[in-house]
Amino acid sequence: MKEAFEFLRNGGVVMIPIALGSVVAMAIFLERMWSLRRSRIVPSGLIQSVVDLARGGEFTKARDICLTSNSPAGRILQTGLDARDAKRHEIKERFEETGRQEVVRMERFIEAMGTTASVEPLLGLLGTVTGMIGVFKKVVKTADTGAVDPGQLAGGIWQALITTAAGLSVAIIAYVGYRYLQSKSQRRVLEMEEGAMALLDILHPVSAKSEKDDK
Numbered sequence: 001m002k003e004a005f006e007f008l009r010n011g012g013v014v015m016i017p018i019a020l021g022s023v024v025a026m027a028i029f030l031e032r033m034w035s036l037r038r039s040r041i042v043p044s045g046l047i048q049s050v051v052d053l054a055r056g057g058e059f060t061k062a063r064d065i066c067l068t069s070n071s072p073a074g075r076i077l078q079t080g081l082d083a084r085d086a087k088r089h090e091i092k093e094r095f096e097e098t099g100r101q102e103v104v105r106m107e108r109f110i111e112a113m114g115t116t117a118s119v120e121p122l123l124g125l126l127g128t129v130t131g132m133i134g135v136f137k138k139v140v141k142t143a144d145t146g147a148v149d150p151g152q153l154a155g156g157i158w159q160a161l162i163t164t165a166a167g168l169s170v171a172i173i174a175y176v177g178y179r180y181l182q183s184k185s186q187r188r189v190l191e192m193e194e195g196a197m198a199l200l201d202i203l204h205p206v207s208a209k210s211e212k213d214d215k
Contacts (some may be wrong), residue, residue, distance in 0.1 A: 012162075013130075014124075015127070022120075022173075025113050032109060036185060042188060043069050054084075087204070091200055107185050110182060113177060114178040129160075132160050
């Protein structure tokens, strides 16, 4: 703990936003991992149960299951059940509209993590620049004496190296987490799309007549 504190102190003021960025990235990652659990987005057996009930014409029971699940997939499927008397393309449009709303909720804060991954290297570069400014400032001050104390210069160079390493380290980890959350969200979206299309095929099977009506 003491070594970590010394590391932060030697990095200078720029280490404060770098450290805060790492905390923000970690908080977002943990929160989204919890929120994007499959059991919360697409509960096990939900889609199959709704499709089976819809195939048997038990739309009320299917809708009740959707409501009980209190999940994004359930809300999307419910939209189709509520609009089952509409044309196929109209149901599909409602699926897409509800799906967009749910995706926005699912991907909340993920872009903030991506922004953190982009900003951290810049903060590290800023620390590098301020550290080198300190080095050259000391060089200028000691130029009149004709002797430069290496020990005095080492502090500025040390600061520059610490902030660069810290900024890059946080950025790499945050970017990996950002990409992982994106892929996890996309997998959930794909599952919901497949479920919605399966229900749509039950409510309005594809046929030459239905395609003509849609046009």
